[in-house]
Amino acid sequence: MQIRCLETGAFAANCYLVSCERTGEGILIDPGAQASEILQMVRDAKVKVKFIVNTHGHIDHIGANAEVMQALGVPLYIHEADSDMVRNPRDELGAYKGIAKPVEPDHFLKDGDKLTFGTVTLQVLATPGHSRGSVCLYDGSGALFTGDTLFAGSIGRTDFPGGSFEEIMRSIKGKLLVLPDDTVVYPGHGPATTVGEEKKYNPFLQ
Numbered sequence: 001m002q003i004r005c006l007e008t009g010a011f012a013a014n015c016y017l018v019s020c021e022r023t024g025e026g027i028l029i030d031p032g033a034q035a036s037e038i039l040q041m042v043r044d045a046k047v048k049v050k051f052i053v054n055t056h057g058h059i060d061h062i063g064a065n066a067e068v069m070q071a072l073g074v075p076l077y078i079h080e081a082d083s084d085m086v087r088n089p090r091d092e093l094g095a096y097k098g099i100a101k102p103v104e105p106d107h108f109l110k111d112g113d114k115l116t117f118g119t120v121t122l123q124v125l126a127t128p129g130h131s132r133g134s135v136c137l138y139d140g141s142g143a144l145f146t147g148d149t150l151f152a153g154s155i156g157r158t159d160f161p162g163g164s165f166e167e168i169m170r171s172i173k174g175k176l177l178v179l180p181d182d183t184v185v186y187p188g189h190g191p192a193t194t195v196g197e198e199k200k201y202n203p204f205l206q
Contacts (some may be wrong), residue, residue: 001018001019001020001021001120001139001143002018002019002020002021002026002045003016003017003018003143003186004016004017004018004019004041004045005017005186006034006037006038006041008031008032008033008034008037008038008063008064009032009033009034009060009063010033010060011032011060011189012189012190013030013032013033013060013061013188013189014030014186014187014188014189014190015028015029015030015031015032015038015041015064016028016029016030016145016186017029017038017041017042017045017047017049018117018120018122018145019045019047019117019118019120020117020118020119020120022118022119023048023117023118023119024046024047024048024118025047025048025049025050025117025118025120026045026047026048026049026050026117026118027049027050027051027052027053027115027117027122028042028049028051028052028053028068028074029052029053029054029055029137029145030053030054030055030061030062030147030188031052031062031063031064031065031068032059032060032061032062032063032064033060033063033064034064035064035067035068035071038064038068039068039071039072042072049072049074050074050117051074051075051076051077051106051107051115051117052065052068052069052074052075052076052077053076053077053078053109053115053137054076054077054078054082054086055134055135055136055137055145055146055147055148055149055188056078056079056082056085056130056131056133056134056135056147056148057078057082057083057084057085057086057131057133058085058130058131058148058160059085059089059100061147061148061188062085062086062089062100063089063100065086065100065101065103066100066101066102066103067101069103075106075107076103076104076105076106076107077105077106077107077108077109077115078105078108078109078133079108079109079110079126079132079133079134079135080108080109080133081128081131081132081133081162082131082132082133082134082162083105083108083133085131086100086102086103086104086105087102087103087104087105088102089101089102109124109126109133109135110124110126111124111125111126111135112124115137120139121139121140122137122138122139122145123137123138123139123140124136124137125137125138125175125176126171126175127146127147127149127168127171127172127175127176128164128167128168128171129149129156129158129163129164129165129166129167129168129169129170129171129172130147130148130149130155130156130157130158130160130163130168131148131160131162131163132162133162134147134148134149134156134168134171135147136149136150136175136176138179138183142180142182142183142184143183143184143186144176144179144183144184144185144186144195145186146176146185146186146187146188147187147188148187148188148189149168149171149172149176150172150176150185150187150198150202151187151188151189151190151193152185152187152190152191152192152193152197152198152202153193153198153201153202153203154202154204155168155169155172155202155204155205156168156188169204172205173205176195177195177198177199177205179195180195181194181195181196181199182194182195182196183195183196185198
């Protein structure tokens with residue numbers, strides 16, 4: 001599995017291009033802004049994108065959905081609980097007012113779903129708390145894409161509509177911290193970390 005990351009937009013949201021080395025098939029996770037740069041990353045990598053996944057529906061993670069979907073001709077996957085956010089993009093983060101075009105999701109993600117491209121399979125972990133429909137994606141052997149649920153040294157904020165501190169803590173402790181310590185965490189903002197590092201040093205998890 002190959003992982004490429006592009007920081008996008010004013011809030012520096014991480015867009016990931018995850019691909020199978022053997023087949024060249026891949027997915028895009030959270031195309032938040034800068035559609036032209038995202039598409040250039042795909043072209044440079046020579047990846048055949050099969051679909052787009054939104055880890056949640058906040059505007060800084062969905063802003064380039066429409067342009068990227070149209071350019072690549074691919075479907076969109078998101079949890080149903082956040083689907084209205086892509087149908088009717090909301091301005092939770094004021095700098096993004098009007099930037100996201102409405103789109104219709106093609107598939108709704110559920111806890112335990114398996115997403116396959118090439119020889120790679122990612123398991124969907126439903127992790128509500130940052131939003132009602134937040135999900136993480138786990139490859140089963142060492143890579144975890146956490147959206148805005150877990151960061152290096154922090155956790156996702158819970159003061160947006162649908163957020164819950166109690167829920168995000170249950171999600172993190174029940175779904176993420178039970179994974180092997182050497183699991184690499186690829187968050188929605190900021191640098192990568194590991195599950196073990198966050199267990200030891202994340203002040204929210206002590």
